[in-house]
Amino acid sequence: MKRVVIGLGALAMAFAVTPSSAQEKLIVSTWGGNWKDGAGIIAKEFTKRTGMEVEFITGGTLDRLAKAKVAKDNPESDVTYTTSHVGYLYQSDNLFEKLDMSKIPNAADLYPAGDRGGYEMGVYSYVYTPAFRTDLMPEGFKVDSWKVLWDKSMEGKLGLPDFDPSHIVIASSIMEGKTPSDWESVTDKLEALKPSIKAFYQSDATSQDLIRTGETPVQVLLSINGYHLIEQGVPIEIDIPSEGAVVGIGALGINAGTKKLDAAHEFINVALDPAIQEQLCEFHKCSPMNQKAKVSPELAKLPGIFTTPEQWEKEAIVLDDETYAKLLPLWKIWFTENMMH
């Protein structure tokens, strides 16, 4: 009995110690895998500058939003790494603190796309764009326009994300000379894409599996995943169609109710530091948000890597977060009801 009591006491001590040590750390919510490793680059520099350790909690984009909503006044994390339009949902539900820009001096040098409205800061950008297996498609094949995806030769070859139809909806709207807000006028065009679609992928992992195995030799693919696969030796070409590629922005926001406001601001400031931006973009093969960041010529020449205002102007399709966040659920519902079954 005595042993049991001592054991329980030790266990209670262990639990009691954990929260106090956690208080010394900045808790950052992020995605797992490669994304967490990328966030680790920021964390390393942050710890070097402040002496404060960073602890990550990981999960999917929407799972983490759901958790933040449940936790509301008692946030699990101090900083959240998410996609900018999902960041808008955090913001609209008062889950993000208003940023104090005087504490983020590096924000002054960002491309306009980096400014996400005062509650979150864009850290890097990537594109969702057509990509294909060069060994499984005819020689000379190129997706120089999104229209190619509708071609009869594409029948049963295309993979699209099931969690986010925004890219194909936005591209279809622009292709038809409309704005994404007029998407309802291009639903016929979208339905005409059905024969091309072989499967919908549910995550980065299944996206990579589908193109690696050749199940969907053509995909609307997250550029970062494409470059990751190319590094692994999968023969993939990533194209930027003439209409442009749909930009996604990885953003950082500060969880409302955090007790570490200053440290959280500093974390964002570190993330926007030109040197860290360079490391981050070399790691993920993404575009920096800080105009002063100088990425290597090898990275700069890759499709979907934007390093000049002209590229942002000509090749990037950027939608504001509010429109994106409000239309995405409607697109999603329409897509589920009309395209997926």
Added chain:
Amino acid sequence: MMMTQQRPFFVPFLVPAVLVAVIFAAAMFNVFQYSFLEFIPGSVEVGGFTLDNFTRINRPVYYWVLLDTFLLSFATAFFALVLSYPISFALVRAEKNWVRSVLVVLAITPLFTGEIVRTYSWMLVLGTDGVVNNTLKALSLIDASIPIMYTRAGVVIALVQFAMPVMIILLATAISQVKRDCEKAAANLGATPNTVFWRVTIPLTMPGILSGFVVVFAWTMSAFSTPQLIGGGKVLMISNVVYLQGFSSFNLPFAAVLSLIALGAALGSLGLMKLATARFERNLATA
């Protein structure tokens, strides 16, 4: 008082079940409440009272998803039964211990691997360049890969394999209860082995067959990851649609309506099956 004396542990043993039931009822009540709330695009908060979520359900796609869920569950239960029965039979009747051991390992081991792992394995087997297609091509039975992934057949194959261990356990229990004397008596009276099997063994194991069928059917009605991964968004079951609406679109009120319908459909199907089972057993008893 009388009941407590006869079954002294009845009340304490009932407590966990009651607790689970209360938590389940509370959760379902919450879901029920959500189904009457307005969805606001661009917000994770919900609005006021509305019946729109229920009117939205009146679209052909949701009827098709429900029908598909029912048919896929039925097909899974049927094929799991057909494939599991011989294994269970061999498992119970094998005379050599090592044969029984091998069968137990082969039949039950899949239970110890997760659903995702098993589904991923099936993706490798059923894919365009998977084991099935490559074997058929090597045997010159097909020239080009046949589509199995992202089809109903592919989903059923993976679900059947997933359900088989449970079906085997349930059937083996039922088969082990059959008195060999009954079969011997039938054989002594001139019945062929085939007749003994169909007229004696099968009817005597019918309770196990029916319960196995119902368990697998109900289990499959709520299948999620297998249709999600093998179906690739082309084959949707009700759980997948709930997820797509609730977690991808954040339309939690509509996801709540779909959840209630899924629950209703599962309970309704089970009720119908129970009636059919009772009728079948009555007929069997009077035959």
